[in-house]
Amino acid sequence: MPVPKWLVIARNEYRTITSSIRTIRPYFPFLVIGLLAVFVVFIAPAFVSPFIGDFLALILSQAAVPLVQVILFVFFFFLMLFPISLALREMRTGQLEILRAAPIKPSDVLLGKFLGATPFYAIFIAVIAGFFTAFLSPLGLGIVQIAIIIMTFIVTFLSALWIGTVIAAILRTKLGKTARGKDIGKALSLIIALPAIAVMYAIIGGGLLEALVDPRTGGIVKATLGLLPSSWGAEVFVGFASNPGNIAAVWFETLTRFGGLIIFFVAALWLGAKAADRAYSLDFTTFTASRAKPDGAFYQTVKYLGGGRLFGTLLVSIFKDYGRRFENLSKIAYVVGLLVLVGIFFGDYEGPIGAMIMGIFLFPILAAFVVGEVTVRGKENLFIYRKAPSGEGRLVKGRLLQGWLVVIPIVAVYATISLILVPQITFISLLTYTGLLVLIVAAYVAFALGLFLLMPVFSEKPAELMVNAMILTMVSAGLLMVSMIVFDLPLLYIPLIWLLGIVFLYLGKRNLGRIE
Amino acid sequence: MIRTDKLSKYYGKGGKIKAVDELDLEVHEGETFGLLGPNGAGKTTTVRLLNCIIKPTSGTATLNGHDILKEEMEVKRVTGLLAESPGLYDKLSAYEFLELMGALYDVPGNILPERIDDLLKLFGLYNRRDYLLEGYSRGMKQKVLIAAALIHDPPILFFDEPTSMLDPRAALMVKDLIKRLADRAGKTIFICSHILPIVEELCGRIGIINQGKLIALGTVDEIIAQTETKTLEEAFIAITGGVEDKELLAWREQRGASA
Incomplete structure (x- = not known):
């Protein structure tokens, strides 16, 4: 009698999932059952007893x-x-x-x-x-x-x-x-x-x-x-x-x-x-291929900000490739969503520092999400620039500018809205704090770009991207602690993070020429 | 044998996009037939329809007497398919993958291990039978997929672009295998390709499909004669259209085009 088909598929699915532990596959179920028994009988009761x-x-x-x-x-x-x-x-x-x-x-x-x-x-x-x-x-x-x-x-x-x-x-x-x-x-x-x-x-x-x-x-x-x-x-x-x-x-x-x-x-x-x-239908769902529209005012502005001419065209191309991917936009939406949720449930609007600190902890992740894209499309994508005359320098410059153009408006809007909620804040304070946060996040973008070129992530897997994002967050937070606790000079954080950004950008660009 | 009767597959609003349009075709038992066509002509859609992977908008087809609309399971049992870009289970070994395919096609458990070993030996993969497929080269993966199409020894075989990803040696091996399957095992073989020499060498008759319509049918010589050309390549271009010689360097004549 043939084996039921669902069982064949189930066995295959199990094999696929356990392929990395093939040597212990025959014992794996017994091992798991044994460990779970130990957990249920001993570990869980011991763990819950204090509560x-x-x-x-x-x-x-x-x-x-x-x-x-x-x-x-x-x-x-x-x-x-x-x-x-x-x-x-x-x-x-x-x-x-x-x-x-x-x-x-x-x-x-x-x-x-x-x-x-x-x-x-x-x-x-x-x-x-x-x-x-x-x-x-x-x-x-x-x-x-x-x-x-x-x-x-x-x-x-x-x-x-x-x-x-x-x-x-x-x-x-x-x-x-x-x-x-x-x-x-x-x-x-x-x-x-x-x-x-x-x-x-x-x-x-x-x-x-x-x-x-x-x-x-x-x-x-x-x-x-x-x-x-x-x-x-x-x-x-x-x-x-x-x-x-x-x-x-x-x-x-x-x-x-x-x-x-x-x-x-x-x-x-x-x-x-x-x-x-x-x-499980394999019928096509659409035959409509996405078409590019002629450049509108937005891309004209980006081209202008890139100095017009050939670099402007390069910057617009980088922007288009980035902005036309829903995945990239969703990463921005995700961080913005987190900012909104944190603001709603944990927001401290008694003074401007709370909003600043929250931004300092969350914006490295945004910077990583935005400029981390530089390597995730694979080495072949980088080799296009490597092949072109002075291509590496132009790629770094283009990506940095693109990162700033995406991140800085978000930071400015976030800072303005958060600071407006602070009672009795003056217009000058609002501008100053917003400017400071923009300055800090601009350095994050440089730092993130350098880091991703130094430690490239040649895969779209979020876990690998998150490793670099975590490094960025930890280092940024550590540097803030050093400025505040060791030197007692919070504003020292700005030159320090910029210094770090410039060093990483230099190292990253150098590494870009060595990637094989 | 394969017989299609006004087989059609339309997509879009009001069936505007005709992927396959009223295809009438007969492939005889033991014949090797080639379906030629440019990219997007409807070759893969035809193969998917004939393998009951998708359902036709209208018309039908029979394979060894089994109707694709009424006897889906029987049709699937009498066919083997090497798809154009199938997804392999990268985390399975070649042996495990063929075991899965054998179980899906109801190959009896007492003969399956021996058949898998025979096929792996035939394709020179026996020594690597326990390696995960993720580590295989493209050519090796293609061999595993061909072995999977043969695992239940079906009377009808579909090969969709069988050599497009292979190096010359592996391509030669696949061509020889297809020849033997036709000559010695009496299989009915349906090949889809846009690589003309493959089809020319292997197929007794060919059909040329363009924009879903079968626009030529016959032996290679008959098609060349019909189009009053000298080679199959010229006949193919004559039937499906192509870029004329004089247009090829027109782009250089634009002012300021040279760097």
């Missing part, structure tokens, strides 16, 4: 249901985004042709891909469920109650992952066929994290939990949250915590909420399988 008193007080209070609802919602949301984000970053549809040519149903492909990744999802689920059961075990829950709690976690999280897998498959198929679609996908992969970050910031600094617990506020939010499947498990947990060992006391809530979750999961599976044919 158990506070947690039990909380779980038996009025705040319990909204608290667990929010926690489960955040997990549900993150888990749903996880496969989507992975798929959007890797928009390859080539393997699909091999699968579609084979005698296999699209729903088998979808199910197989999901099940192949499930062992890894299970690790995460086991860790979260382990923590919760460790917290709840001192209450004396019955074995059936513990089993239902674990099942609730499994069903809730697998639902989120399945929905994410289906959406990911549809998006990959829709977007992965064209260069523009792939670009949009990469842009989305970054932006979709913002709502989840907003929820986290709202919990940490925005008093979201307090608002939900307060019976006078959050009516609509509470009602909406209660309707989400991720919240149904919360009522089961809290019901069990209030009636340990007595499942009969909450049988109706358990039946409706847990039963509802099971029905939701089955319905999601069924609908996902129905959508599989669309999710």
Whole structure:
């Protein structure tokens, strides 16, 4: 009897994911199960024991249901985004042709891909469920109650992952066929994290939990949250915590909420399988090729700022290649989004320094995102400039100017808006602080460009870009500390960061001539 | 055998873009047929339609008597496809990849390992069977993909640009293999290419497709005779259009063009 096709796909998916640990692949499941058992039995209880008193007080209070609802919602949301984000970053549809040519149903492909990744999802689920059961075990829950709690976690999280897998498959198929679609996908992969970050910031600094617990506020939010499947498990947990060992006391809530979750999961599976044919279609979605429009006032201005003539043309070309990628624009939007969220939930508007410090910590990342593009298109892209007479110098000059033209307006707008919120700030102070921040960030751009030329990132993988972005942030912050604490001269930071920027730019340009 | 009946695939609003337009074609059992055409002519769309990867807008086709609209699974079982730019599973070894393909095409478990080994030996990859595909050269990857197309020993084989990424030695090997598959194994072979010598050398009959329409059909000699040209290349240009000699250096005549 032939092996079911979904199992073939699942086995293949598992092999692909574990290819880097092929030598220990046969023992890997046992190793993981053993480690998880140790975690659940020993590590999780030991880890939670210092907080158990506070947690039990909380779980038996009025705040319990909204608290667990929010926690489960955040997990549900993150888990749903996880496969989507992975798929959007890797928009390859080539393997699909091999699968579609084979005698296999699209729903088998979808199910197989999901099940192949499930062992890894299970690790995460086991860790979260382990923590919760460790917290709840001192209450004396019955074995059936513990089993239902674990099942609730499994069903809730697998639902989120399945929905994410289906959406990911549809998006990959829709977007992965064209260069523009792939670009949009990469842009989305970054932006979709913002709502989840907003929820986290709202919990940490925005008093979201307090608002939900307060019976006078959050009516609509509470009602909406209660309707989400991720919240149904919360009522089961809290019901069990209030009636340990007595499942009969909450049988109706358990039946409706847990039963509802099971029905939701089955319905999601069924609908996902129905959508599989669309999710794995290889039909073209568009035949419209993107066309460049004649240069408008914006590019004319950029050309003018580049001194007109040939360098102006070069600068405009760099600008166009940068600006026509949604991925690049999404990186800017991401940092701006973070600035807005930090401003809303953690903003300190009592004096101008708060806004300045926040900018000093976040703008190195923006600088890295903007000028880090210099190497991510690969060496061949750099060799175009290497081949041209004085091409390396012109590339550095062009990229530096482009970086400034993108970053400085954002910084100026950010500084102006943040400083206007500071009470009784004078116009002169506003101009001075804005000017200082612009000066600092201009140096970040030079520093970032030098760093990326010195330590090139020849890949579009965000993780590699982030390493350089982190170096920039750490070094910039370290230098600020040195200026403030060691020398007690905050303004010393400006010449220091400029010096660093110029040195790195020089070293980076020198390295550009050596890249092979 | 392959028979298409007004097979069409249209895209865009109101079916404005005709990727394949009312294709009527017959490829006989054991024949090696070549579909020629410039880039974007509709060759790959035709192959995808015939392999049930996409569905036609209208018309249909049968492969070994199985209708592409009604018997999708049977059609897929009787065909093997070497796609133009397929995505390999880079994190699998050659053996693991062929094992996957064998399982997808229901090759019985008791004969699959031996068949994989035979194919890997045939393509000179046996010693590298456990290396991940990410470390293979383009030519080696192409060999693995051809082996994957053969894994279930289908009677009909589609090769979409089979030698476009290969060095001369690997290209020669692929050509020899296609010849043997046709001559000794009696396979029906459908080759899509824009490399004219390949098609000229391997195919008994050829069809030329342009903008979705089949505009010429016959043996190489018949097509050359029809167009009153001397070579297949000239015939191809005559049928599909090309740049005239006098236009080639026109750009130099513009004032100030020289550096």
